[in-house]
Amino acid sequence: xxxKLENKFGKIRTVEEAMTHINDGTSxxxxxxxxxxxxxRLVQEIIKKGVKNLTLISVDxxxxxxxxxxxxxxxxxxxxxxxxxGATPRTGELLNEGKMDVEFSPQGTLSERIRAGGVGIPxxxxxxGLGTIIEEGKQKVTLNGKEYLLETALRADVAIILAEKAxxxxxxxxxxxxxxxxxxxxxxxDVTIVDAREIVPLGAIDPEHVVTPGAxxxxxxxxxxxxxxxxxxxx
Amino acid sequence: MGxxxxxxxxxxxxxxxxxGNVVNLGFGIPQKVVNYIPAxxxxxxHAENGVLGAGPAPEPGKEDKELIDSGGxxxxxxxxxxxFDSADSFALVRSGKLDITVLGALEVAENGDLAxxxxxxxxxxxxxxxxxxxxxxxxxxxxxxxxDKKGNSKLKKSCSLPLTAMSCVSxxxxxxxxxxxxxxxxxxxxxxxxxxxEEVIEKTGADLRxxxxxRTISYEA
Numbered sequence: 048x049x050x051k052l053e054n055k056f057g058k059i060r061t062v063e064e065a066m067t068h069i070n071d072g073t074s075x076x077x078x079x080x081x082x083x084x085x086x087x088r089l090v091q092e093i094i095k096k097g098v099k100n101l102t103l104i105s106v107d108x109x110x111x112x113x114x115x116x117x118x119x120x121x122x123x124x125x126x127x128x129x130x131x132x133g134a135t136p137r138t139g140e141l142l143n144e145g146k147m148d149v150e151f152s153p154q155g156t157l158s159e160r161i162r163a164g165g166v167g168i169p170x171x172x173x174x175x176g177l178g179t180i181i182e183e184g185k186q187k188v189t190l191n192g193k194e195y196l197l198e199t200a201l202r203a204d205v206a207i208i209l210a211e212k213a214x215x216x217x218x219x220x221x222x223x224x225x226x227x228x229x230x231x232x233x234x235x236x237d238v239t240i241v242d243a244r245e246i247v248p249l250g251a252i253d254p255e256h257v258v259t260p261g262a263x264x265x266x267x268x269x270x271x272x273x274x275x276x277x278x279x280x281x282x
Numbered sequence: 283m284g285x286x287x288x289x290x291x292x293x294x295x296x297x298x299x300x301x302g303n304v305v306n307l308g309f310g311i312p313q314k315v316v317n318y319i320p321a322x323x324x325x326x327x328h329a330e331n332g333v334l335g336a337g338p339a340p341e342p343g344k345e346d347k348e349l350i351d352s353g354g355x356x357x358x359x360x361x362x363x364x365x366f367d368s369a370d371s372f373a374l375v376r377s378g379k380l381d382i383t384v385l386g387a388l389e390v391a392e393n394g395d396l397a398x399x400x401x402x403x404x405x406x407x408x409x410x411x412x413x414x415x416x417x418x419x420x421x422x423x424x425x426x427x428x429x430d431k432k433g434n435s436k437l438k439k440s441c442s443l444p445l446t447a448m449s450c451v452s453x454x455x456x457x458x459x460x461x462x463x464x465x466x467x468x469x470x471x472x473x474x475x476x477x478x479x480e481e482v483i484e485k486t487g488a489d490l491r492x493x494x495x496x497r498t499i500s501y502e503a
Contacts, residue, residue, distance in 0.1 A: 080331040080368065081354030083347070106368060107410070110354055133407025134354065142406065151406075154330055155372025155414030162369040175376070175417045178395075178448035181409075224331045225348040228368045276347065278356060 051248045052215055058267050059215055059246060065266045066092050068238045072125075074102035074203040076161065076232040081134065081276075082113030084225035086209045086242035088270025093118055100125040104161070104203055106154060106228055107131040108138040113274045122146060128201065130154040153181060156198050158228060163200035165234025165263075170199045206236030210259075213243035214250070217264025218257040226258070233259045242270035285503050287457045290474060291425055293318040293501055294455050295384050298423060303381040304328055304374070306415055308398075309353060311425045312384035326362065328380060330411040332371045335363025352411070372411065376418045383419035385412065387426040387454070389441040392467035392488040394451045396424060397443035409446065416447035428456035428485050435487030437461065437468060458482055460499070461490070469493060475500040 052059065066089075069075065075093075079085025093101075094117055103124045108131070109116035116135040118124060126148040132138040141147040152160060153175050163171055172188055172195035175181075186197040208229050211222040219241060221229055233239050241264050285293070288311050296318035299305055306328040307313050316338075319325050327336040330352040337358035340346070345356035366374075374380060389397040396416050399409040416422055426436050437454060454461045459482040460472035470482055470492045483490050 080352075081350060083331070083350050083354070107408075129408060131408035131410040133405075133410070136405060139405030139407070149406075149408075151408050153409050153413035154368070154411035155375060158367075158369040158372050173376070175414050175447075177417075179413060179445045181413065223346065223349045223365055224329070224333060226332055226365060226367050230367050231369050273347070276354070278345070278354075 052246060054215055056216060058217055058264060060266050060268060062088060062092055062268050062270060065240045065268050066096060068205050069093060069098055071098050072100045073205055076104045076203040076206040076236055077115050078208055078227050078229040078232045079114045080106055080224065080227045082109045082274050084209050084227040084229055085114035086207050086270055087272035087274050089207045089242055090117055094121055099123055102126045104128045104201055106157060108135040110134050110277055113276060128152065130157045160198055160201040161228055161235050162231045164202040165231050168200060170197050173198055201235060203236045204238065206232040206239045208233045208239060208241045210241050210243045212245045212247060212252060213241050213267050214247050214252050216249060216261030217241060217267055218252050218261040219259035220252060220256055221258055230259050234263050238265050239263055240266045242268055285501050289314060290501050291455050291457060294460060294499060295423055295425055299325055299382060304379055306380055306383040308385040310386045312386060315384050330371055332366045332368050333363060335360045372414050375414050378418065378420060380419045382421045382423060383415045384423045384425055385416060387424040387436060388443050389436050389438055390424050390451050390454050391438055391441045394449040394463045395441050396446045396451050397441040398446045400444050412446050416450045421452055422450045423453045423455060424451045425455045428458045435485055438487040470496065472497040472499050
């Protein structure tokens with residue numbers, strides 16, 4: 048396969064090259080839901096590099112020792128923006144110990160904040176969270192006689208994306224529930240790094256099947272490796 | 283010997299579901315509801331991560347690592363299922379296409395306020411998709427024990443715990459009764475076999491109106 052790839056756009060890089068974009072203080076979006084859709088290799092590399100004071104944006108904190116949980120339990124994260132940390136007790140402990148700041152956003156609102164960040168919309172109105180602690184510190188807007196919360200868009204320095212397939216321009220397709228927030232995070236970062244299971248030549252993906260157009264993608268690596276999920280260990 | 287009460291609660295919740303409904307089931311007892319949807323009804327189960335048409339668990343060894351439900355557990359899909367991203371998943375919820383959500387509850391208030399996501403002082407789990415679901419599902423069914431472990435009613439005049447969403451619950455199914463929430467408050471409609479209207483009134487921490495003909499729910503095991 049490799050000999051067919053011309054790497055005409057220079058987007059196909061080594062994992063080491065990709066990792067130069069992740070340093071102390073970098074804000075990172077990591078896609079994945081309970082770890083499904085999170086790049087195994089790039090998470091391992093973030094741990095190995097030992098970068099600190101990260102801002103992490105992720106729908107959840109992963110599952111124990113899967114996905115973002117790995118980075119969080121190593122105390123590499125200064126701030127986590129997420130909707131759920133209930134599956135990863137260590138995350139909650141770090142929050143209670145004051146070692147990490149956690150900003151909670153309802154899952155649909157969080158998804159939309161990331162979507163907004165990727166489509167050039169700075170903020171939007173929603174009634175989700177009205178009358179709850181989510182209101183705290185947020186501007187309320189009345190529109191057509193109804194009250195809404197103003198929710199701001201999210202962007203990051205780097206997005207870490209897991210794709211089933213990428214062509215060398217970075218056109219992406221995903222697999223089942225590993226899609227998650229991958230297509231939205233791919234648009235919402237200054238540098239979008241894709242870990243692709245397979246890299247194919249231009250034209251090998253039917254344009255009708257492309258989910259993320261290659262224009263959004265900066266770096267493509269083939270990370271390899273796989274998570275072990277809790278349900279596998281229980282057997 | 284009849285069914286276990288949690289199974290009966292799930293079976294009662296399943297009675298609310300119609301053919302073709304789009305339904306999201308929360309954790310705990312709500313997850314059991316799927317087992318009681320009759321075979322002549324085709325229901326599309328929604329999972330927050332991005333599936334409509336979630337099917338039962340795969341046989342051991344047939345799991346697909348990239349096909350999970352919102353609890354991270356491997357699932358299958360039913361004929362007619364679709365995959366989409368997680369923002370689209372909540373677009374479906376906010377735009378009013380989710381017919382029913384069945385959620386657990388810590389407290390329900392007589393105006394329909396729901397608290398089900400956190401207890402101050404412990405580890406904070408985060409709300410996940412509960413706030414979005416509770417606010418925008420067309421029908422929110424709360425399934426909960428009638429009282430907590432200390433015997434305090436979970437049905438109250440107002441919630442003391444942090445809210446998930448305001449005025450969202452329209453039906454409460456407890457281990458002793460089925461109670462509708464309308465604009466006047468709680469309305470007792472049904473009791474599970476072995477329980478009385480008087481007992482439900484006594485265990486409810488708010489005013490309870492009672493319909494004329496209270497149904498007694500009894501299911502064969």
